Amino acid sequence: MIESQRHSYHLVDPSPWPISGSLGALATTVGGVMYMHPFQGGATLLSLGLIFILYTMFVWWRDVLRESTLEGHHTKAVQLGPRYGSILFIVSEVMFLFAFFWASSHSSLAPTVEIGGIWPPKGIGVLDPREIPFLNTPILPSSGAAVTWAHHAILAGKEKRAVYALVATVSLALVSTGFQGMEYYQAPSTISDSIYGSTFFSATGFHGFHVIIGTLFLIICGIRQYLGHLTKEHHVGFEAAAWYWHFVDVVRLFPFVSIYWWGGI
Amino acid sequence: SPSRHHSRSLFVLTCRQARTDRKEAPRERARRRQTTIVMAAARYGLRVLLRGGALRSNPAAGKRSFSSSPLHDDAHETAKWEKITYAGIVTCTVLSIYNLSQDHPHHPEPPAYQYLHVRNKEFPWGPDGLFERKHAEH
Numbered sequence: 001m002i003e004s005q006r007h008s009y010h011l012v013d014p015s016p017w018p019i020s021g022s023l024g025a026l027a028t029t030v031g032g033v034m035y036m037h038p039f040q041g042g043a044t045l046l047s048l049g050l051i052f053i054l055y056t057m058f059v060w061w062r063d064v065l066r067e068s069t070l071e072g073h074h075t076k077a078v079q080l081g082p083r084y085g086s087i088l089f090i091v092s093e094v095m096f097l098f099a100f101f102w103a104s105s106h107s108s109l110a111p112t113v114e115i116g117g118i119w120p121p122k123g124i125g126v127l128d129p130r131e132i133p134f135l136n137t138p139i140l141p142s143s144g145a146a147v148t149w150a151h152h153a154i155l156a157g158k159e160k161r162a163v164y165a166l167v168a169t170v171s172l173a174l175v176s177t178g179f180q181g182m183e184y185y186q187a188p189s190t191i192s193d194s195i196y197g198s199t200f201f202s203a204t205g206f207h208g209f210h211v212i213i214g215t216l217f218l219i220i221c222g223i224r225q226y227l228g229h230l231t232k233e234h235h236v237g238f239e240a241a242a243w244y245w246h247f248v249d250v251v252r253l254f255p256f257v258s259i260y261w262w263g264g265i
Numbered sequence: 266s267p268s269r270h271h272s273r274s275l276f277v278l279t280c281r282q283a284r285t286d287r288k289e290a291p292r293e294r295a296r297r298r299q300t301t302i303v304m305a306a307a308r309y310g311l312r313v314l315l316r317g318g319a320l321r322s323n324p325a326a327g328k329r330s331f332s333s334s335p336l337h338d339d340a341h342e343t344a345k346w347e348k349i350t351y352a353g354i355v356t357c358t359v360l361s362i363y364n365l366s367q368d369h370p371h372h373p374e375p376p377a378y379q380y381l382h383v384r385n386k387e388f389p390w391g392p393d394g395l396f397e398r399k400h401a402e403h
Contacts, residue, residue: 035389036389042389043389114380115380121378121380122375122378123375123376123378123381124375124381125372125373125375128369128370131364131367131369132364134360134364135357135360135361135364138353138356138357138360139357141353142350142353142354142356142357143353145346145349145350145353146346146350146353148346148349149343149346149347149349149350152339152342152343152345152346153343155339155342155343156338156339156340156342156343158340158343161343161347165346165347165350168350168354172353172354172357175357179361184396185396186369188372190382190394190396190397191394191396192382192383192384192394192397193380193381193382193383194378194380194381194383195380
């Protein structure tokens with residue numbers, strides 16, 4: 001294929017995955033609405049939609065990996081696409097999380113009379129920021145250091161070292177998620193306890209959700225490094241995961257300072 | 266010949282551009298030059314970012330230029346970040362042991378203010394939130 005073409009662009013083959021992903025998204029949305037309102041069959045449609053989306057993700061990314069590794073379509077010019085895409089995606093994620101910190105600041109800077117005119121609202125027990133929240137904050141940057149270790153190991157051609165570094169990255173990520181779960185379990189309030197609970201759990205919860213997504217991304221990179229997909233010169237998937245991971249570990253500092261510490265004392 | 270025709274038309278275009286340039290007010294020209302510099306800087310920054318952070322690319326070697334510098338050798342950087350990771354792990358472990366050895370405070374059940382334990386309608390799965398069993402237990 002490569003020998004016959006005179007340009008460095010990847011002209012993709014027709015694929016069924018865009019339409020199957022769209023149908024999955026449609027089933028998930030309609031099923032989700034039906035489930036949250038008392039319609040029969042909502043849970044079934046929602047589950048089917050989610051399974052469809054997960055299946056599409058698996059087979060679509062499997063195809064992309066084959067195009068990249070076996071067919072060699074991802075030239076330097078083609079690699080620009082996922083790079084631009086990853087940067088724009090992370091920028092949109094920053095804006096998404098910014099909205100939740102905005103909501104928290106909006107509610108806490110001038111607390112309304114309905115919650116007693118104080119922050120945290122009257123009757124709300126808050127977590128001590130010096131306990132698990134403080135413990136959990138250095139774990140993610142340590143994991144960020146481990147992913148940098150993995151990156152340099154890949155660039156230096158130390159393949160085994162890179163796998164070890166990614167195992168360290170993912171382990172720290174899992175420990176962080178574990179502590180977050182423990183913190184939620186011990187938390188004196190829930191998401192339905194006033195505007196404090198709503199803003200606290202939506203901001204920290206969405207951050208935790210992003211930690212889980214980043215962990216899955218890094219696990220895939222670790223497997224691909226183990227299988228020898230990544231080379232010194234070509235490891236765009238790993239770079240995207242590392243950018244995403246740094247975004248997640250830096251963003252952790254904002255809820256710690258503004259929500260746990262400033263908003264909890 | 267076509268090549269001579271091409272260079273001639275290029276010459277004409279350049280002259281036209283020069284004429285319009287002269288017509289422009291000096292301030293306008295300075296502003297345009299500034300915009301061009303800003304655009305060039307932005308494009309350069311984006312290109313560096315897209316190349317993966319290396320400031321100068323070396324397409325012939327196909328690897329990062331700082332690999333050639335002895336100070337920022339990748340093997341050296343790998344060893345350095347490995348040590349930083351170990352330091353991080355040790356710090357986190359010490360912090361965890363200290364934290365988990367302390368007993369966590371118990372919060373008294375607050376009065377039933379109307380903004381606590383808000384219920385507008387039943388959840389699809391029943392009366393209580395999925396992670397809210399603590400209200401019954403504590």
